Amino acid sequence: MTTTLQPRWLDADQQRIWRSFLNGVARINERLEAELRCFGLDLGEYEILVHLSESPDRSLRMSDLADRVRQSRSRLTHTVARMETKGLVARMACPSDRRGVIALMTNQGHDLLVEAAPAHVESVRRALVDPVSPEDFAALGRAMDAVTAVQD
Amino acid sequence: MTTTLQPRWLDADQQRIWRSFLNGVARINERLEAELRCFGLDLGEYEILVHLSESPDRSLRMSDLADRVRQSRSRLTHTVARMETKGLVARMACPSDRRGVIALMTNQGHDLLVEAAPAHVESVRRALVDPVSPEDFAALGRAMDAVTAVQD
DNA sequence: ACAATGTTGTTGAACTGTAAACTTCTTTGC
């Protein structure tokens, strides 16, 4: 049985909160994207740079990187190809697995991240951290962890 | 002055919560999209149907609808055009403003919404409402309302 | 009355994302 016979509808409060969630997430995304556009980046590209910068040798296997930034492998291939033409990342063969490809951040990519990061953090604060009370912010973290803990 | 000289970095907890947020939102979206795909819809189309169904005469001005579903006008034009070829919505001239176009839901669109809604609600529950405690869920609502209340 | 300005919605091109097929290589199990 894949569907319940009697749908468990959301009550008025739950529905209101669900819509607040949709609206809030959209607003946050808009602001972060708008801010990063000044640096010629979008959020997906920014996250790629962040994860590379935090990894040894500023490099990661493509599939590993894809998991961390929650992009499909296909999408990551396209995105990294574009970033490569911009000079932000480079690709090299993986020595231990000949199927593998290693993405690595260039100095230019690192410079751009260093340049964009303060403004990005500032927009995360303005869009989310500052307007929300510390208690509710902590609850938000617990809620999202619970969401992520659900197995498919 | 557009940038602060000393960026107010996020502390470890804030950073962890911010990343939980990005992960959680991505998971929720994945699940809702996957579920709606069974009905040939994506979340954007589903929301269009919802907002039309809640409006008088199941109809809304295009720009009004665009605001409610948080889509650009251009995007809405394209999306509604596609939905029109699927027979889910129709468009008619607005009597009071000759620039205007009114989008309205067809019976077929309404039938599809009625068919998809129970499964959609169920996936909202499974992805978010059920795994989160009522207190944290309420806090999530307050947090997102605070986010939306920030003026640009 | 009417020019200037703003709003509405669409268009087409360029760009980005998705899905499936495919190549190459590795791993597994006989």
Added chain:
DNA sequence: GCAAAGAAGTTTACAGTTCAACAACATTGT
């Protein structure tokens, strides 16, 4: 050792989004 199965990345074709330009109409201020 070898076939089968699986994994990594890319490619191609296509679907969807964004952006800038535009046409049509409404509103404003004089």
